Amino acid sequence: MIFILAARFDSGSTLSSRRSGLPASVFLELAVELLSALNLDLETAQMAKPHKPKFSLAPVEFRERSIAGRGVFAKRRFKPGEVITPYAPKQRRLDVEDPEATLAAQSKLTLLSEQWTVIVPDTSVPGGWLCNHSCNPNAAIYSDREGRIQCTRAIAPGEEVTIFYGWVTQNEPARDPCLCGAARCRGFINFDLTDRDAELFQDDSEAGRAVRERLAEYVEFLASIGQEQVEETIVRTLATLRARLN
Numbered sequence: 406m407i408f409i410l411a412a413r414f415d416s417g418s419t420l421s422s423r424r425s426g427l428p429a430s431v432f433l434e435l436a437v438e439l440l441s442a443l444n445l446d447l448e449t450a451q452m453a454k455p456h457k458p459k460f461s462l463a464p465v466e467f468r469e470r471s472i473a474g475r476g477v478f479a480k481r482r483f484k485p486g487e488v489i490t491p492y493a494p495k496q497r498r499l500d501v502e503d504p505e506a507t508l509a510a511q512s513k514l515t516l517l518s519e520q521w522t523v524i525v526p527d528t529s530v531p532g533g534w535l536c537n538h539s540c541n542p543n544a545a546i547y548s549d550r551e552g553r554i555q556c557t558r559a560i561a562p563g564e565e566v567t568i569f570y571g572w573v574t575q576n577e578p579a580r581d582p583c584l585c586g587a588a589r590c591r592g593f594i595n596f597d598l599t600d601r602d603a604e605l606f607q608d609d610s611e612a613g614r615a616v617r618e619r620l621a622e623y624v625e626f627l628a629s630i631g632q633e634q635v636e637e638t639i640v641r642t643l644a645t646l647r648a649r650l651n
Contacts, residue, residue: 465490465566467531472584477536477566483556489544489566492516492533492552493526513572516548524552538594539567541587542630557631570594571635573642589626596623598639603646 464481483489499506499522506523509515514534516524526534533546533554545557546568560566567585572595574580581594605613606620620639627635 467535472537472539472565472567472586475531475535477533477554479560479562479564479566481562483560485556485558487556489554489556489560490533492546492548492554493524493530494532495527495530496551497525497527499523499525516546516552518548518550518552524548533566533568536566536568537585538570538583539585539587540569540583540590540630541585542567542569542632544568545631569630569632569635571632571638572596573598573635573638575642575646576600591626596635596639598642598646600646600650603643604650606643606647 509525543558543560574595574597578597583594605616
């Protein structure tokens with residue numbers, strides 16, 4: 406697994422290209438079609454030209470006593486749309502097919518950038534990779550170009566900058582307990598899909614309906630916090646599980 410954090414991409418892609426979010430029922434229908442064909446063509450639009458990063462770390466500070474160890478804190482007020490900090494001021498970039506990229510993904514810090522390059526942060530240099538997860542984030546991670554953390558709702562000076570990790574796991578329901586403390590905290594960072602979920606997803610039974618209702622509820626939650634891009638990861642994961650069952 407390369408794409409660890411569920412990041413946004415400016416150019417957009419199939420399921421994550423809309424800002425407003427599809428109704429959960431439409432998403433489920435779309436997922437059924439994609440899974441039936443097992444043909445998830447999730448290519449991004451034409452890639453942007455490389456450019457020299459123009460970020461400053463001055464607006465934030467990196468310190469202890471956050472949600473989980475070190476974190477990123479605003480030193481000034483940020484408005485939605487403002488870039489807060491680069492994801493990794495110092496980084497390596499690997500081809501997505503490079504075995505080293507797969508190994509680096511174990512750190513849970515790598516990003517898939519523009520569908521073909523993996524960003525590996527140099528953790529000796531602080532950056533947006535230190536942002537903690539929240540079920541009610543005030544920022545989002547963008548993986549295009551050099552990668553960046555961008556404000557999604559107003560952030561006050563001294564407030565911790567948080568993002569939504571969007572991890573989707575397989576048969577590990579309690580892998581990542583969440584400590585964010587948000588009013589709508591889901592208890593776990595990861596959204597888990599099991600072999601049984603994949604088996605029952607299209608089944609016209611009470612158990613099958615329960616699986617679809619759980620997915621629909623999570624899709625609605627993602628839309629409420631502007632994290633629709635995670636739907637793409639859910640579809641990919643379901644497809645992987647179903648292929649393994651066949």
